[in-house]
Amino acid sequence: MIKNIIFDFGDIFINLDKKKFAKELQNLGISQESEANLPILNDYEMGLISTEEFVAFFEAKFNVPKEKLIKAWNSILLDFPEKRLKFIQELSESNKYRLFLLSNTNDLHISWVKNDWKLALYTAFKGCFEQFYLTHEIHLRKPNLNIYEFVLNENNLIAEETLFIDDTKENTDAANSLGIHVWNLIPGQEDVTELFVKKEFLF
Structure with missing residues (x-):
């Protein structure tokens, strides 16, 4: 589960x-x-x-x-659809799962996001996650195995009880090799808001 x-x-x-x-x-x-x-x-x-x-x-x-x-x-960097913010906020408020963000993100990109979204939206989004891991802050990057091991160990997570969602197959393959369940989401064909439809069998 x-x-x-x-x-x-x-x-x-x-x-x-x-x-x-x-x-x-x-x-x-x-x-x-x-x-x-x-x-x-x-x-x-x-x-x-x-x-x-x-x-x-x-x-x-x-x-x-x-x-x-x-x-x-x-x-x-493009837009942030409102339906995705609503989805993650509702998921966070449900308290059914421990939620984490793990992104290969650099300083210039996150600075652009903070400026474009403004503080209130960025803070609201970030607050949906127990931990908000950006690679330029933790000095690790996907798909290296040590970044997944870091997240698991730091938060006492069991791989088999964890789902990782990423659009890059190389990243999900690496996580899956450690026993983590994965969803290699295909942008334009799938949306994170469909999580409980696409991966219903896991929940």
Whole structure:
């Protein structure tokens, strides 16, 4: 029986435009897939380097002005449908499950979210979760197994009693290898608000 639910953030609650994001970066000469860029991208996502160091890297390597980089970097972030906020608030208020958020989120992106949503909405959303884990704050990232082990151990969760919801199969596969139940949600075809319909057999 599921007692704990761990949610991803992007494309689970806030909508993302990954194609636009890739295109905007490519227009600046930056490839997400480049072996040369992956270490800096991963380090930034884990908070191992500051936003200033991150921006400076691309200014020096690609001659990209700070403002253009930040605009392109945040182009992935879209809207937060009200029905999803209502869903997580009602789920939280029911007190039926322990709720957690676990997101590969960096400083620039969460800063944009806080500014776009404003304090009241961000605080209301964050307050729905027992723990709100952002990778740049805990210095771990999905799909590395240690991030799931960290969440389980820190909160005394039993893997078999836990459901993890994420839109990236690599992430759900990793969690599932530890015995965690998973839902690899497909954006555009499924919605987190359908949880108790899609995964009714788990509850």
